[in-house]
Amino acid sequence: MVYKLTKDATVEQLRAAGLDDHYANHDRALFYQNASGVPWTAAYIQAKGDPIADLYEDIAAEEKARATYQWLIDLTDDVDLQDGLKFLREREVVHSLRFREAVEILKAEQGAKKIF
Known part of the structure; x- marks a missing residue:
């Protein structure tokens, strides 16, 4: 852009x-x-090596990006640019939701001993 x-x-x-x-x-x-x-x-790039901690870092990064896209949308009156930024903003929301789902799966499986 x-x-x-x-x-x-x-x-x-x-x-x-x-x-x-x-x-x-x-x-x-x-x-x-x-x-x-x-x-x-x-x-x-933040990485702790713990999947849950790392996913929370990813969630925070997605939310910061979402906020930045919103502020960029607020700064322009170019409709085409706003449309592209809105798409990117919504993509960050979806990423954040998927990372949150992954955290819940990991928390549920945290105590299970699995052998692969």
């Missing part, structure tokens, strides 16, 4: 949108960072 929204922008338009630093470093290429410009790092 970001690429589609900026691919035809002029340098002047990018500058006016506050994207001149990004353009100077990356042209119009995608560079994964948060809204404050902090680059994405694999250190953001």
Whole structure:
């Protein structure tokens, strides 16, 4: 979405949108960072090694993404962009629900000794 929204922008338009630093470093290429410009790092991936704890981390990540998509929807009046963001937001809701279901299955089976 970001690429589609900026691919035809002029340098002047990018500058006016506050994207001149990004353009100077990356042209119009995608560079994964948060809204404050902090680059994405694999250190953001949380894993404890306990399936239940890890699923709760996944649930939290899905809910944070859902909230972010909602805030992005609130920031734009572009209906097509809103539609894409709404799809992504709803996908996060479904992921969160499936992870919650998995937690309940693991809790129910936690004490069972199974041999495979």
